[in-house]
Amino acid sequence: MEEVIKDIIIKENEDYIINMGPQHPSTHGVLRFEVCLVGETVKYLIPHCGYIHRGIEKMCEKDTYQQIIHLTDRMDYLSAHINNEAVCLCVENALQVQVPERVVYIRTILSELSRIASHQLWWAAFGMDMGALTTFFYGLRDREKILDIFEESFGSRLLHSFNTPGGLMHDIHPNFQNGIKEFIKYFRKKLPEYDQLLTNNVIFKERSIGLGVLSKEDAISFGITGPSGRASGFACDIRKRFPYSAYDKVQFNEILFNEGDTFHRYKARIEEMKESMNILEQLVDNIPAGDYTAKLKPIIKLPVGEYYQRVEAARGELGVYIISDGNKNPLRVKFRTPNFSNLFIMNKLAAGSKIADLVAISGSLDLVIPDIDR
Amino acid sequence: MKSVLNYFKEIFSALRSLWGGMRVTGSYFLRPGQIVTQKYPENRKQLKMYDAFKGEVSMPHDENNQHKCTGCGICQINCPNGSIEVISKKITTEDGKTERIIDKHIYHLSMCTFCELCIKTCPSDALAWGQDFEHAVFNKSKLTKQLNQAGSTLKKVVKNNTPANDTIKANSNLENKQTNN
Numbered sequence: 001m002e003e004v005i006k007d008i009i010i011k012e013n014e015d016y017i018i019n020m021g022p023q024h025p026s027t028h029g030v031l032r033f034e035v036c037l038v039g040e041t042v043k044y045l046i047p048h049c050g051y052i053h054r055g056i057e058k059m060c061e062k063d064t065y066q067q068i069i070h071l072t073d074r075m076d077y078l079s080a081h082i083n084n085e086a087v088c089l090c091v092e093n094a095l096q097v098q099v100p101e102r103v104v105y106i107r108t109i110l111s112e113l114s115r116i117a118s119h120q121l122w123w124a125a126f127g128m129d130m131g132a133l134t135t136f137f138y139g140l141r142d143r144e145k146i147l148d149i150f151e152e153s154f155g156s157r158l159l160h161s162f163n164t165p166g167g168l169m170h171d172i173h174p175n176f177q178n179g180i181k182e183f184i185k186y187f188r189k190k191l192p193e194y195d196q197l198l199t200n201n202v203i204f205k206e207r208s209i210g211l212g213v214l215s216k217e218d219a220i221s222f223g224i225t226g227p228s229g230r231a232s233g234f235a236c237d238i239r240k241r242f243p244y245s246a247y248d249k250v251q252f253n254e255i256l257f258n259e260g261d262t263f264h265r266y267k268a269r270i271e272e273m274k275e276s277m278n279i280l281e282q283l284v285d286n287i288p289a290g291d292y293t294a295k296l297k298p299i300i301k302l303p304v305g306e307y308y309q310r311v312e313a314a315r316g317e318l319g320v321y322i323i324s325d326g327n328k329n330p331l332r333v334k335f336r337t338p339n340f341s342n343l344f345i346m347n348k349l350a351a352g353s354k355i356a357d358l359v360a361i362s363g364s365l366d367l368v369i370p371d372i373d374r
Numbered sequence: 375m376k377s378v379l380n381y382f383k384e385i386f387s388a389l390r391s392l393w394g395g396m397r398v399t400g401s402y403f404l405r406p407g408q409i410v411t412q413k414y415p416e417n418r419k420q421l422k423m424y425d426a427f428k429g430e431v432s433m434p435h436d437e438n439n440q441h442k443c444t445g446c447g448i449c450q451i452n453c454p455n456g457s458i459e460v461i462s463k464k465i466t467t468e469d470g471k472t473e474r475i476i477d478k479h480i481y482h483l484s485m486c487t488f489c490e491l492c493i494k495t496c497p498s499d500a501l502a503w504g505q506d507f508e509h510a511v512f513n514k515s516k517l518t519k520q521l522n523q524a525g526s527t528l529k530k531v532v533k534n535n536t537p538a539n540d541t542i543k544a545n546s547n548l549e550n551k552q553t554n555n
Contacts, residue, residue: 067454070489134399155426155503161489169490173426197395202388298495 011036015043022051026129026359029369033346033358040354045347049340053373060333065091065165065300068333073159075337076371078118079314081110084163089244090309090320091165092294094302102290103167108246109180109283110162111311112276116187117146118314119269119276122366126266127198129363130207135198142190149179165300167293180284184277194270208263212349212361215260222348223341226316227268228365232260238312250282262364269366299328315339315366339371423505428488431458431481432504433521440529441522443500445476449492457485458492476522483509484517 021032030051036043056075060068065087072083085107092099124139147157153173154160162169198204214224219234229236237254239247255271257264302324310319316338323332342365349361402408414421423429435441445462459480464472493501501521511517 063454066491067452067489070454070487070491134395151427152424153426155424155428155490156488159488161487164494169494193398196398200391201395202391205391 020358022048027362027369028125028367031343031367031369031372033362035350035355035358037355040356042350042353042355042358045350045358047343047346049343049369049372051373052370054370056374057333057335061329061331064328065302065330068330069163069165070159070161072335073161074370075335075374076313076315076318076339076368077158078121078368079111079114080159081107081114081162082311082313083318084161085111085245086309086311086313086318086320088163088165089311090307090322091300091302093309094305094307094322094324095165095296095300097166097294097296099167099294100290100292101288102292103294104246105283105287106168106172106292107163108250109280109287111245112279112283113146113149113180115314116273116276117143119273120146122269123194123198126363126366127204129359130198130204132198132201132204135194138190138193138197142187145183145186149176149183152176152179164293166296167291171292177284177287180280184280184284187273187277191270191274199267199270205263207357207360208266208364209261211262211353211357212364213259213261214345214349216258218345218348219260222345224316224345225341226313226338226366227255227272228265228342229316230255231257231264231268233258236317238310238317242310244309244311246283247279250279252279262360265364301326301328302330310336313338315368315371316342335374337371337374339367339369343367343372423507426503427505427507428490428503429507430483430504430509430519431486431492431501431521433479433500434502435523435526436529438529439523439526441500441526442498442529443476443479443522444498444528445474445479446497448495448497449501452491452495454489454491455485455487457482457487475528479521481519481521482517483519484514 015036016038018035018037019032020035021027022030027033032048032051034046034048036045054074056071059071063071068087069084072087073080075083088107120139120143124136124143127133127135127139150160151157153176154162154169214228214232216233218224219229219232224232224234225236233256235241235254235256238244239252240254252275255268255275257268302322304324304326307322307324308319310317312318317336318338319334319336321332321334321336322330325331345365346362350358353361433441433443443460445460447460447462450458450460459478459482460476461478461480462474463477464474467473493503509517
């Protein structure tokens with residue numbers, strides 16, 4: 001009970017409050033932190049979200065299951081494919097449809113490509129938050145290679161609503177596999193540059209080691225998933241624990257650290273990029289031939305019931321919960337998004353640290369604001 | 375003595391880490407051929423997008439100003455944002471039959487989210503992605519486009535009814551009835 005009481009924030013009238021956001025360049029979106037300061041030290045911090053709430057869950061209720069897909073793109077736009085896949089898997093499991101093996105492989109490859117692209121952009125922006133502008137250009141330069149692969153096959157670079165319940169919209173471009181192989185060759189050469197530029201940099205290390213330490217118990221009780229949770233030793237990788245798609249066919253390590261500070265949250269993501277490339281190498285040559293979609297009825301009606309599917313998005317566990325009453329529209333859709341849970345640890349991490357470190361801590365959690373508000 | 379040694383050791387390792395980063399940026403500074411940016415407005419003429427590029431929804435017309443749209447309205451039903459309006463009219467042919475043809479196929483680019491459902495579900499492949507991407511305009515009304523060209527007619531094709539298309543059509547008829555009710 002005492003533990004719980006400690007978490008409650010007691011506001012006082014004499015508190016010196018400043019607002020960080022809603023339009024602050026380093027919150028990467030419209031998010032407001034109500035920060036109480038004592039001198040330069042943070043006393044407490046209250047996140048205020050809702051500035052970019054679009055009512056996606058409500059909009060899903062009027063759409064058919066094919067139409068939901070394009071809305072999930074707009075939640076976590078950096079791992080748009082993984083969001084799509086989560087809904088598709090949920091619908092397919094409810095219908096008990098077996099999708100072709102080719103679709104399973106392509107989806108897994110795309111998930112890993114999205115994860116690398118997302119981490120590259122995070123690395124770029126995190127460096128910029130910490131005052132190293134060069135990383136922004138280098139990160140985006142490498143991300144461009146992945147976006148070109150996406151654009152060649154699906155026509156769009158970021159929000160490619162390429163999945164559909166039952167399979168894919170159309171087949172991949174013949175150049176797809178070669179593009180990935182070239183990218184892996186290229187990016188393996190460029191990753192040491194990331195270390196030289198930022199990981200080994202003494203200024204970056206001094207600022208991030210030991211900052212914002214998250215214990216394993218807190219990670220579990222706050223539901224901090226993804227690389228942020230795994231940096232604290234919370235083994236929460238859905239790909240490993242509850243394999244879906246083709247993840248049971250590949251060998252990879254779950255990146256775990258025990259320190260849980262900003263530097264190790266950073267390291268977890270860098271290591272995860274390497275693991276993602278290992279997964280890609282195992283899959284890219286083995287895409288089986290076959291159909292790119294299962295034959296489904298044009299109007300999908302799920303049987304009455306409740307369905308849940310969890311996948312590992314770039315920032316943590318994404319859950320899709322659908323209640324169906326047998327119509328062509330869902331009765332209720334709920335998304336358990338990773339960023340919403342990850343945001344509310346901010347008070348615990350930032351209380352007691354300096355206000356200049358706030359940017360580093362929120363950057364290391366890799367928050368995407370539209371995913372919080374939905 | 376040892377602490378003094380450590381002090382200098384730390385300084386040197388710090389300087390070395392900074393030198394490592396400077397070497398990366400310096401090597402790119404000396405190799406300007408590695409620059410990856412595009413000179414966009416200058417290379418407009420040569421710029422070629424990928425074939426699958428989603429620029430905007432368009433309706434391809436052949437050299438006789440003919441398109442394939444029958445005006446069935448399936449794209450309108452499938453569009454999640456209401457960015458497509460199919461306005462059809464009934465005409466009487468020379469044989470005395472009444473036929474439904476499209477009058478206007480209106481496309482609101484400002485509402486489109488590029489989800490590809492209209493193109494995918496079109497039973498007669500009348501819609502396709504256009505390659506144009508320079509959509510910035512000064513007036514919002516310019517983003518509402520009419521996809522069928524003036525004076526265009528329906529291209530008569532030999533029907534090959536695949537079963538998938540039939541089911542889509544049957545379902546769309548069913549849905550039309552539901553919406554009418």
